[in-house]
Amino acid sequence: MIKRFADIECKTVFNKNIAQSQTKGEKEAKISYTKAYEPFLKGYNISLDVRGQKIDSFEFAKIFEKSSNINFFIGGAYGLEDKFLAKMDKVISLSDLTYAHKIAKVVLFEQIYRGLCIKANHPYHK
Amino acid sequence: MIKRFADIECKTVFNKNIAQSQTKGEKEAKISYTKAYEPFLKGYNISLDVRGQKIDSFEFAKIFEKSSNINFFIGGAYGLEDKFLAKMDKVISLSDLTYAHKIAKVVLFEQIYRGLCIKANHPYHK
Numbered sequence: 001m002i003k004r005f006a007d008i009e010c011k012t013v014f015n016k017n018i019a020q021s022q023t024k025g026e027k028e029a030k031i032s033y034t035k036a037y038e039p040f041l042k043g044y045n046i047s048l049d050v051r052g053q054k055i056d057s058f059e060f061a062k063i064f065e066k067s068s069n070i071n072f073f074i075g076g077a078y079g080l081e082d083k084f085l086a087k088m089d090k091v092i093s094l095s096d097l098t099y100a101h102k103i104a105k106v107v108l109f110e111q112i113y114r115g116l117c118i119k120a121n122h123p124y125h126k
Numbered sequence: 127m128i129k130r131f132a133d134i135e136c137k138t139v140f141n142k143n144i145a146q147s148q149t150k151g152e153k154e155a156k157i158s159y160t161k162a163y164e165p166f167l168k169g170y171n172i173s174l175d176v177r178g179q180k181i182d183s184f185e186f187a188k189i190f191e192k193s194s195n196i197n198f199f200i201g202g203a204y205g206l207e208d209k210f211l212a213k214m215d216k217v218i219s220l221s222d223l224t225y226a227h228k229i230a231k232v233v234l235f236e237q238i239y240r241g242l243c244i245k246a247n248h249p250y251h252k
Contacts, residue, residue, distance in 0.1 A: 057224040077252075095221040095233075098183040098251065103236045107221075110229050125224070126203075 002109070005116035006064075010105075013037065022076065030081040037084065043069025044089050047080055048104060052091035057125065060111050061118035063090070072112075074104055128235065131242035132190075136231075139163065148202065156207040163210065169195025170215050173206055174230060178217035183251065186237050187244035189216070198238075200230055 002008045013036045021032035044067035063070060066089070073080065073088075085091050094107055117124040128134045139162045147158035170193035189196060192215070199206065199214075211217050220233055243250040 054222050056222040060223060094223065096180050096182040097186060097220065097233070097237055098240065099233065100236055100240075103233060106232060107223070107225065107229060110226055111223055114224065114226075 002113050002116060005113075005120060008112070011040070013040075018076065026078040029076055029078045030084075033076055034081045034084040037073055037080075040071060040073075041087060043067045043071060045071050045073070045087065046090045046092060047073040047075070047085055047088045048094060048108065049075065049079055049085060049091050050093055050096075050098075052093035054093050054095075057111060057114050058118060060092075061115035064115055064119050072108060074101060074108070076101075128239050128242065131239075131246060134238070137166070139166075144202065152204045155202055155204045156210075159202055160207045160210040163199055163206075166197055166199075167213060169193045169197060171197050171199065171213065172216045172218060173199040173201070173211055173214045174220060174234065175201065175205055175211060175217050176219055176222075176224075178219035180219050180221075183237060183240050184244060186218075187241035190241055190245050198234060200227060200234070202227075 015036060018029070018032040018036055021028040044063070046063065073084075094104060094111075099107065114125050116122075141162060144155070144158040144162055147154040170189070172189065199210075220230060220237075225233065240251050242248075
């Protein structure tokens with residue numbers, strides 16, 4: 001449904017280094033995500049993090065005015081490293097509730113579709 | 127997965143009256159949901175509403191200490207009537223973001239599972 005408005009690609013970056021680091025501890029796990037995600041930093045970068053800004057769907061829609069190349073990063077079980085978050089253009093929190101990775105992805109995809117509908121004045125969001 | 131911990135039933139109440147009321151306007155739509163949902167009020171009742179309390183997953187888990195019979199109500203496109211919300215034991219907001227009905231249901235189900243895991247000290251939530 002998003003493809004009506006924009007090109008979208010969903011990359012799952014889970015490598016051996018991340019898998020091994022998960023077993024070592026929080027710090028190691030976060031660093032492994034920074035290493036895996038850093039090559040993808042370009043355009044306008046957004047991370048999902050519990051400490052991020054809480055926005056509504058209309059504010060979310062404004063993201064699509066920022067750039068024509070937007071990346072969303074979702075961290076692992078321990079979240080993302082502060083050093084990585086500092087490189088973001090925006091850090092947002094979906095909810096105070098903790099979501100499983102798959103649920104966060106579903107929510108994020110629906111917000112992207114909803115945001116693009118708002119931007120295009122398509123009636124879906126109403 | 128929830129059935130490991132509790133009996134759960136998902137009822138979709140969408141009748142002719144709701145369908146007709148939707149086309150008339152916000153007030154009529156909300157009243158039609160009150161009429162359709164009122165017969166299900168028993169035990170501990172919770173509605174999802176944008177004006178509700180924002181809680182994290184640990185606070186959500188505490189809901190299951192309140193009663194052994196808990197109902198969650200999700201409104202239609204216009205939400206629920208104030209009169210109906212006044213009858214609730216708790217009104218919660220999942221997020222500042224607007225979710226499609228299906229997404230709200232997925233998020234709610236995961237929180238119920240997560241909450242029951244927290245209560246049972248099952249490692250899923252970690």
